[in-house]
Amino acid sequence: MDAGTRNRLRARLVSLRDELLTQGSMNIPPARTDVVSTPxxxxxxxxHMTQAIASNRNRERADRLEQIRDALALVDEDPEQFGLCEVCEEPIKPRRLELMPWVVLCVACQEKHEHEHRSPGSRKHLGDFQ
Incomplete structure (x- = not known):
């Protein structure tokens, strides 16, 4: 990957990180507003559903922030490794990096990883969304 592309992707990562930090966590509403009343x-x-949604969004946001911070650290500390798959060490397709600059696996390795960790009954494949 050339330095210009790497710098553009780094700027995108910084922008995504800042956007997530600006949004902040979702408030999780209490089940009851006073101790005496019953729900x-x-x-x-x-x-309960609103609490579960907010909790899931907060967890996903925290996970994404961690992925973005890891990607930024890689760009800064070992720029030649940025954009290479962690498993097969092949370059990750530019379109994939444009959409998700924090990814660390190519499509083939991501599919293999998801297949190994898929819950029974799940039939979606990463290739379905290319």
Whole structure:
């Protein structure tokens, strides 16, 4: 990868990191607003679902921030390794890096990894989204 492309991807990573940091975490609403009242039976499932969604988004946001920080560290500390698959050491396709500059696996290795860690019944493949 040439230095210009690497610098452009680094700038994109910084922009994505800053955007995630600016957004902050989602607030997780409490199940009840006061200690004395009991939750409304109709409202409880919605509150639980809202809490689960907020919690999942916060976890995904934290995971993405960590991936972006790792990618930035790689660009700064070992720029020649940035853009190479961690498993097969082949270059990751430019289009993939443009869309997700934090990725560390090429499509083939990502599919293999997902296949090994897929829950039963899941049929989606990374190649379905290219």
């Amino acid at each position: 409304d039976d109709d409202e409880a499932p919605l509150t």
